[in-house]
Structure formats: C-alpha cells, structure tokens
Amino acid sequence: MYIGGFLKNTLVDFPGNVASTIFISGCNFHCGFCHNPDMVGICDESIDRKKIFEYLKKASEKNFLDGVCITGGEPTLFPRELNSLISELKDLGLLVKLDTNGSNPNVLKELEVDYIAMDLKTSLERYGELSEVPHISTNIKESIDFLKSSKIIHEFRTTLVPGLVEESELALLGELLNKDSRWFFQNFRNDVVYDPYYLGVIPHSKARVDELVKTAAKYCRAKMR
Numbered sequence: 001m002y003i004g005g006f007l008k009n010t011l012v013d014f015p016g017n018v019a020s021t022i023f024i025s026g027c028n029f030h031c032g033f034c035h036n037p038d039m040v041g042i043c044d045e046s047i048d049r050k051k052i053f054e055y056l057k058k059a060s061e062k063n064f065l066d067g068v069c070i071t072g073g074e075p076t077l078f079p080r081e082l083n084s085l086i087s088e089l090k091d092l093g094l095l096v097k098l099d100t101n102g103s104n105p106n107v108l109k110e111l112e113v114d115y116i117a118m119d120l121k122t123s124l125e126r127y128g129e130l131s132e133v134p135h136i137s138t139n140i141k142e143s144i145d146f147l148k149s150s151k152i153i154h155e156f157r158t159t160l161v162p163g164l165v166e167e168s169e170l171a172l173l174g175e176l177l178n179k180d181s182r183w184f185f186q187n188f189r190n191d192v193v194y195d196p197y198y199l200g201v202i203p204h205s206k207a208r209v210d211e212l213v214k215t216a217a218k219y220c221r222a223k224m225r
Helices: 049-060 081-089 124-129 138-147 166-174 195-200 206-216
Strands: 001-009 019-023 067-071 095-100 116-121 151-160 184-189 222-224
Touching: 001 049, 019 049, 067 081, 081 095, 116 138, 124 138, 124 166, 138 151, 151 206, 166 206, 184 206, 206 222
Parallel strands: 019 067, 067 095, 095 116, 116 151, 151 184, 184 222
Antiparallel strands: 001 019
C-alpha cells in the first residue's frame, strides 16, 4: 500500500467531523472522468507514514481532530495493509471513514470502520465500461446489499457524467436501494480528468442536474452535495 497524498484538515470529507484524509494510490477502475487521476496508478514513492501518524497523534491528543477519511484510488485493493491502518487509527481514538468503489465486497464486510461512502458510477449493466474486474456488476450489487443491511453509517455517491448517468441509469440504480438510503450527487467537472476526452465534455446545466436528482429522489433520499 502506497500513501499518495495526505490532507491534514477537512470539513467535507467526513460528514459531521473534523478530519484528515489519507489518499491510497492504485485503482482497479479506469473511469475517464476521474477527478483524482494521480491516484489511479501506484505512486513511485509513498508519503512518510511515520510523519503522518506523528501529526495525527498530536492532533488527536489536542482534540483538534475527530477522525480520518481513507480514500483513493481504491483502498480495498490492499486488505491486509488497510486493516492494519484502520487498527492504528482506532488506537489513536479516531473515527474512520472509508471511500470505496464497492468492487471488493468481501473486504468491506471485514472492515471495522465507522462510515462508508460507496460510489455508484452507473447502472450495473454498464460497469464493464469502467473496469475489467471479473464479475464487477455482481460485486457492486453485493456491496450495495451489504451496506443496506449493515449497521455501519453509510452513503452512496454518484457523479452526474453526461452520457453515462442519465435517467435510465439512475432508475436502475434507484431500484437497488432502500427508500431511506442516502444518495448524494455532484455534477461532473471537466477541469481535471483521467481521460483527455472528458476535457471536452460539457457538464450538465443546473436545470438538468435538478431533473436528474429529482429522478433519483423517487427511490430514496437523494440530494446534491
């Protein structure tokens, strides 16, 4: 596991908490619209873990910090190291949130975290456009079902990418969720992307975004973030 980035303080990555964010490099998806493209591949060098924990320990002792968000890339690609990282953070008395693409349900089920945010990229039928993981749509469905039945606080998240996330995809995804599921949306941005093609894709207008979120709201608690 390589730590590709570290954000000391954030008020947005871990809802309701003052947090730090640890970025794990490496992802099994190749989403062209990815807004964190530097984390898709494995970084050549990892940020000094010792220095990160020195900061986290001091911040925790002074009550400056509530928790840590572990994001990526895709952290569940490294289950043993991820469990160790979570355990070390818990030993500092910190809450832990995980951001995931949901491709590794068996890993999710074994993690002792306080919050999970899972991306819903598009309808299950179209996940093959984003990843070559065997049985990817089955894995995504299993992760959704696990979170729906879990006591872990969780949310689902979707980026409204033109052509990839329209009413038909939202309807198919919505049918997989519970009526009380929390589903957050953000509009696609074309300023930083993994695939240069998406630099030329025009983000949805506010009116169009409102229409799409309204479609999702037929199925659960859906809103923009």
